[in-house]
Amino acid sequence: MKKLLSAADAYIAKMNWKDLALVKLCLCAAGVMLGLAAPKKLRKWAALGAVAVFVATYLPIMLKFLPHLTAWGREETDA
16 A cells, blocks of 8 residues: 555656646546435535535645745745
């Protein structure tokens, strides 16, 4: 398992933002398909679970990205 995760880390390090966007779109489409396949009784719970996962993953990603964004903005104004 460690070899698989190391290989994934090495591959991700070589990816650019367009590749990562494609991965995210692919995962989003898979999530939509799973959501549509859920029985009507469970769709509300599936939606709540999706919102919880989105918030739990989006916030840490954005908290890591914001310092880079503000530093980039400062570099642009200094130049």
